[in-house]
Amino acid sequence: MVIAIGFEGSANKLGIGIVKDGEVLSNCRRTYITPPGEGFLPKETAIHHRQNVLKVLREAIDKSGIKVSDIDVVCYTKGPGMGAPLATVAIVARTVAQIWNKPLLGVNHCIGHIEMGRLITGAKNPIVLYVSGGNTQVIAYSKKDTAYSLSNDPSPGYNIEQLAKKGEKYVSLPYCVKGMDVSFSGILSYMEEKIESLLREGYTEADLCYSLQETVFAMLVETTERALAHCESTEVLIVGGVGCNERLQAMMHQMCLERDAKLFATDERFCIDNGVMIAHAGAEMFNSGTKMKWEDCFITQRYRTDDVETTWRED
Amino acid sequence: MEGFKLIKQGAESKLFQGSYLGVPTLVKDRFKKKYRHPTLDDTLMKERIKAEVRAILKCKTVGIRTPTLYLVDLNRRSIFMEYFPYSVTAKEFIFNANESLIEVLSHCIGKLLGKMHANNIIHGDLTTSNILISNKQKIDIFYESFQNLELILIDFGLSHTDSTIEDKAVDLYVLERAILSTHTTTYNIFTGILNAYKIENKNYKEVFNKLEEVQARGRKRTMVG
Ligand SMILES: Nc1ncnc2c1ncn2[C@@H]1O[C@H](COP(=O)(O)OP(=O)(O)O)[C@@H](O)[C@H]1O
Numbered sequence: 289m290v291i292a293i294g295f296e297g298s299a300n301k302l303g304i305g306i307v308k309d310g311e312v313l314s315n316c317r318r319t320y321i322t323p324p325g326e327g328f329l330p331k332e333t334a335i336h337h338r339q340n341v342l343k344v345l346r347e348a349i350d351k352s353g354i355k356v357s358d359i360d361v362v363c364y365t366k367g368p369g370m371g372a373p374l375a376t377v378a379i380v381a382r383t384v385a386q387i388w389n390k391p392l393l394g395v396n397h398c399i400g401h402i403e404m405g406r407l408i409t410g411a412k413n414p415i416v417l418y419v420s421g422g423n424t425q426v427i428a429y430s431k432k433d434t435a436y437s438l439s440n441d442p443s444p445g446y447n448i449e450q451l452a453k454k455g456e457k458y459v460s461l462p463y464c465v466k467g468m469d470v471s472f473s474g475i476l477s478y479m480e481e482k483i484e485s486l487l488r489e490g491y492t493e494a495d496l497c498y499s500l501q502e503t504v505f506a507m508l509v510e511t512t513e514r515a516l517a518h519c520e521s522t523e524v525l526i527v528g529g530v531g532c533n534e535r536l537q538a539m540m541h542q543m544c545l546e547r548d549a550k551l552f553a554t555d556e557r558f559c560i561d562n563g564v565m566i567a568h569a570g571a572e573m574f575n576s577g578t579k580m581k582w583e584d585c586f587i588t589q590r591y592r593t594d595d596v597e598t599t600w601r602e603d
Numbered sequence: 604m605e606g607f608k609l610i611k612q613g614a615e616s617k618l619f620q621g622s623y624l625g626v627p628t629l630v631k632d633r634f635k636k637k638y639r640h641p642t643l644d645d646t647l648m649k650e651r652i653k654a655e656v657r658a659i660l661k662c663k664t665v666g667i668r669t670p671t672l673y674l675v676d677l678n679r680r681s682i683f684m685e686y687f688p689y690s691v692t693a694k695e696f697i698f699n700a701n702e703s704l705i706e707v708l709s710h711c712i713g714k715l716l717g718k719m720h721a722n723n724i725i726h727g728d729l730t731t732s733n734i735l736i737s738n739k740q741k742i743d744i745f746y747e748s749f750q751n752l753e754l755i756l757i758d759f760g761l762s763h764t765d766s767t768i769e770d771k772a773v774d775l776y777v778l779e780r781a782i783l784s785t786h787t788t789t790y791n792i793f794t795g796i797l798n799a800y801k802i803e804n805k806n807y808k809e810v811f812n813k814l815e816e817v818q819a820r821g822r823k824r825t826m827v828g
């Protein structure tokens with residue numbers, strides 16, 4: 289039996305969760321909310337996390353009903369993410385691990401999403417589409433115990449779902465799929481260049497959002513389908529913030545229907561960054577004997593998914 | 604399609620096998636993808652059929668073995684082409700063959716791709732699923748020697764024939780990623796491919812330099828949770 293506590297703070301959400309062999313004992317969270325239209329900045333986000341982290345920690349322990357001495361391993365997000373918020377939360381994890389005299393493990397944020405997704409959906413060997421505001425990847429775990437990221441490209445990161453629902457007219461936009469890789473740079477520069485003239489031609493903003501969303505998601509679904517075919521997998525798992533987008537889920541579901549594959553999408557509670565996913569992924573690492581030296585327990589803003597050795601996977 | 608039976612579902616199409624005008628034929632059907640907007644679906648289907656046909660023909664003119672085309676029908680969203688009954692994909696081959704055969708295969712793939720790029724053809728979706736290995740003696744024996752085996756390049760839907768050094772580098776990069784995600788041989792297949800690529804493409808230095816850039820870009824792409 290392994291009880292793990294996980295600390296997540298790579299972006300604007302601060303989350304601490306406790307799991308016992310895959311069972312969620314507590315999942316507590318605070319979100320740093322910025323004024324409308326403003327993105328969150330590292331410094332302010334770090335301050336938010338610092339001001340709340342002890343309260344959330346207290347809450348997570350109380351809710352879980354366990355004693356601190358029951359914890360086997362302390363896990364924190366090592367990266368990727370914003371430096372200052374990551375560091376703020378990591379320092380707390382480091383400190384409590386020392387006070388409680390428990391081992392400490394740094395966890396890759398994306399792997400956290402994936403392992404959590406696998407846990408709650410029961411997917412065995414899925415192709416994983418990881419879509420969040422800042423980052424998009426199609427991931428296939430290989431047999432060589434390394435998670436390979438097949439593609440990784442900044443996504444537009446616009447929250448356009450709501451406006452897109454009101455769109456009606458479809459305008460053709462550049463579509464770029466290269467093997468199992470997608471590129472959004474063409475479509476974005478096209479949008480920037482043409483937006484004025486498209487609006488003058490009678491397309492509404494909603495139409496443009498709709499068309500952008502249809503095109504970008506079609507690229508993502510196609511890429512996922514290509515990975516499914518090449519890796520001979522029949523499972524798709526969508527994780528990450530944008531994974532909650534209903535249109536993306538509907539399109540993916542349709543694609544899966546057309547090739548007898550199964551779609552797993554994790555729900556809102558877990559798509560969004562949280563501490564449980566870090567605890568769970570960390571517990572898997574702990575179980576497989578992973579140890580980290582204190583000097584390796586740093587944070588890193590850039591952290592590729594395929595840098596992680598997936599020692600806990602048997603297949 | 605009477606007498607045709609579904610044999611596979613590929614990355615974007617369904618493959619039917621049967622007989623057309625008395626010869627073994629494969630029909631590649633780019634069926635409607637209901638998940639995407641019909642306008643987009645229609646555009647992509649037509650673009651890809653045209654690209655596939657163009658590249659298959661161009662390959663033939665430069666001596667790269669591709670399926671012979673029998674019929675192209677945009678309305679039926681289909682290409683009718685030569686079927687290779689005695690074939691396996693390079694992927695299957697690599698799963699089953701011994702190291703030395705895999706080495707020969709890598710060498711052959713490298714030469715093939717070098718030649719393709721020397722003729723400015725970009726495949727666009729290089730994976731080990733898109734290379735067939737066919738036994739010329741019309742028997743199902745593959746893993747004894749490479750003697751009677753030949754490579755057939757397929758699946759040109761994402762191809763184009765006007766190309767830059769960057770396109771060639773990306774083409775190879777896509778292949779490298781595909782190999783990494785499926786094959787775990789101790790022999791380094793991709794290195795083997797690159798070594799043989801040099802033989803057929805005299806501009807290999809430029810391509811390899813670009814490839815290093817593309818690889819570095821891939822490694823550097825930051826991830827912001
Ligand atoms: N001419 C052919 N002869 C025999 N098998 C073929 C032929 N063309 C395709 N195949 C088989 O069908 C699979 C899918 O074909 P492909 O052209 O790659 O379609 P897709 O674009 O859908 O991936 C190939 O991986 C191969 O196994």
Ligand SMILES: [Mg+2]
Nearest residue numbers: 613614733758
């Ligand atoms: Mg194919």
